[in-house]
Amino acid sequence: MRVLALLTWILALAAAQPVAASSPALQPVEQQLASLLASRSGDVGVAALDLSTGETVAVNGDKAYPMASTVKVAVAAAYLSQVDHGRRTLNDKIAGQSARTLLEAMLIHSNNGATDLLIRNLGGPAEVQSWLDFHKMSGVRIDRTIARLLADKRDLWDMRDSATPLAMVSMLRTIDRGNVLSQSSRVYLLDVMRRCATGKNRMRGMLTGVPIEHKTGTLNNYTSDVGFITMPDGRRLAVAFFARGGADRPTTIAQAARTIYDGFSGWLRRINFTNNMAAAIRAN
Numbered sequence: 001m002r003v004l005a006l007l008t009w010i011l012a013l014a015a016a017q018p019v020a021a022s023s024p025a026l027q028p029v030e031q032q033l034a035s036l037l038a039s040r041s042g043d044v045g046v047a048a049l050d051l052s053t054g055e056t057v058a059v060n061g062d063k064a065y066p067m068a069s070t071v072k073v074a075v076a077a078a079y080l081s082q083v084d085h086g087r088r089t090l091n092d093k094i095a096g097q098s099a100r101t102l103l104e105a106m107l108i109h110s111n112n113g114a115t116d117l118l119i120r121n122l123g124g125p126a127e128v129q130s131w132l133d134f135h136k137m138s139g140v141r142i143d144r145t146i147a148r149l150l151a152d153k154r155d156l157w158d159m160r161d162s163a164t165p166l167a168m169v170s171m172l173r174t175i176d177r178g179n180v181l182s183q184s185s186r187v188y189l190l191d192v193m194r195r196c197a198t199g200k201n202r203m204r205g206m207l208t209g210v211p212i213e214h215k216t217g218t219l220n221n222y223t224s225d226v227g228f229i230t231m232p233d234g235r236r237l238a239v240a241f242f243a244r245g246g247a248d249r250p251t252t253i254a255q256a257a258r259t260i261y262d263g264f265s266g267w268l269r270r271i272n273f274t275n276n277m278a279a280a281i282r283a284n
Contacts, residue, residue: 025055026055026057026263026264028263029057029259029260029263029264029266030057030058030059032259032263033046033057033059033256033259033260033263034059036252036255036256036259037059037060037252037256040246040248040252041245041246041247042243042244042245042246042247042249042252043060043063043065043243043244043245043246044059044060044241044242044243044244044246044249044252044256045058045059045060045061045063045065045164045165045240045241045242045243046058046059046060046061046165046239046240046241046242046256046260047059047061047164047165047166047168047169047239047240048169048237048238048239048240048260048264049169049170049172049173049237049238049239050235050236050237050264051173051176051177051228051235051236051237051238052235052236053235056166056169057260057263058165058166059165060165061164061165061166062164062166063164063165064139064159064162064163064164065156065162065163065164065165065222065224065242065244066156066158066161066162066217066219066222066224066242066244067140067161067162067163067168067217067224068217068218068219068222068224069110069112069115069146069215069216069217069218069224070163070168070215070216070217070224070225070226070240071142071161071217072106072107072110072115072215073107073171073172073175073189073193073215073226073227074128074132074137074140074142074171075106075115075118075119075122075128075142076103076106076107076118076189076192077175077180077181077189078122078127078128078131078132079099079103079118079121079122080103080181080185080188080189081131081180081181081185082122083185084181084182084185088121090103092121094117094118094121095117097114097117099118099121101114102114102117102118103118103192104192104195106118107192107193107195107196107215108192108195108196108197109197109198110198110215110216110218112146112147112150115145115146116145116146116147119145119146120145124145125142125143125144125145128142129141129142129143132171135174135178135180136174137167137170137171137174138167138170139163139164139166139167139168139170139171140163140167140168140171141159141160141161141162141163142161143160143161144160144161149161154219154220156219156221156222156244156245163240165240165241165242166240168226168240168242169226169238169239169240170238172226172227172228172238172240173238175189176190176228176236176238190213190228193213193214193215193227193228194211194212194213196213196214196215196216196227198216198218199214199216199218199223199225199250201250201251201254202214202216202223202225202241202250202253202254202257203225203227203229203239203241203253203254203257204254205250205251205253205254205257206254206255206257206258207229207254207257207258207261210229210230210261211229211230212227212228212229212230213227213228214226214227214228215227221244221245222242222243222244222245222249223243223249223250223253224240224241224242224243224253225240225241225253225257226239226240226241227239229257229260229261231261231264231265232265235264237260237264239257239260241253241256241257
């Protein structure tokens with residue numbers, strides 16, 4: 001009976017996939033992250049979401065921050081959705097350049113002109129916002145073209161063109177795991193994000209050799225990075241790092257990314273140990 005009770009407990013633990021933030025197993029990770037960010041200057045928001053289990057950790061996860069160029073992931077996904085529905089192709093010419101060329105310039109080199117050409121081709125910021133709303137990707141606002149955003153008086157607390165860290169990782173999960181993109185478009189988007197050439201001292205800064213697909217954002221006194229991190233066992237995290245004000249923001253993001261990677265790695269090792277124990281008991 002004791003063996004049966006132990007088996008029942010272990011199998012229940014292994015099968016559980018809580019979706020709430022800060023599960024008991026991940027509370028130490030969130031505490032380490034909060035301690036790190038409290039020691040740094042500025043206002044930093046971070047979220048990480050395990051795409052397999054739904055487990056989430058966050059610090060200032062519900063606070064809105066400017067997206068800056070991280071909005072370009074949403075623009076790319078909206079365009080690729082049009083490709084999937086046969087309304088556009090990556091070979092379409094826009095201002096004399098192929099959509100593929102513009103999309104890759106936007107995500108790899110963060111080209112603002114390419115971004116605005118794609119936004120206008122889609123019908124403007126309101127149409128991209130409508131695409132997000134239709135797919136229930138809430139908490140993400142797209143109000144202006146990049147040119148308009150840069151021309152307006154800078155206000156890092158402006159709610160326009162903003163997202164919360166938790167909304168951003170939720171959007172990334174929907175793009176990656178939802179039905180908004182075909183498999184081929186998803187693979188293409190991740191491949192282009194993998195080739196991101198900006199902000200190598202941010203999410204990638206302390207994760208050398210770790211598979212990462214991401215997009216950075218930069219404004220005066222503001223730094224961000226969002227995307228996906230692949231863990232040693234193949235599981236993937238959607239992550240968002242927004243840093244407003246303060247000093248050495250790229251290093252803060254790099255340290256936060258390392259904390260998340262190490263924390264989730266330890267948690268996954270414990271989950272795997274539990275699964276192995278359950279398998280051993282079943283075998284007996």
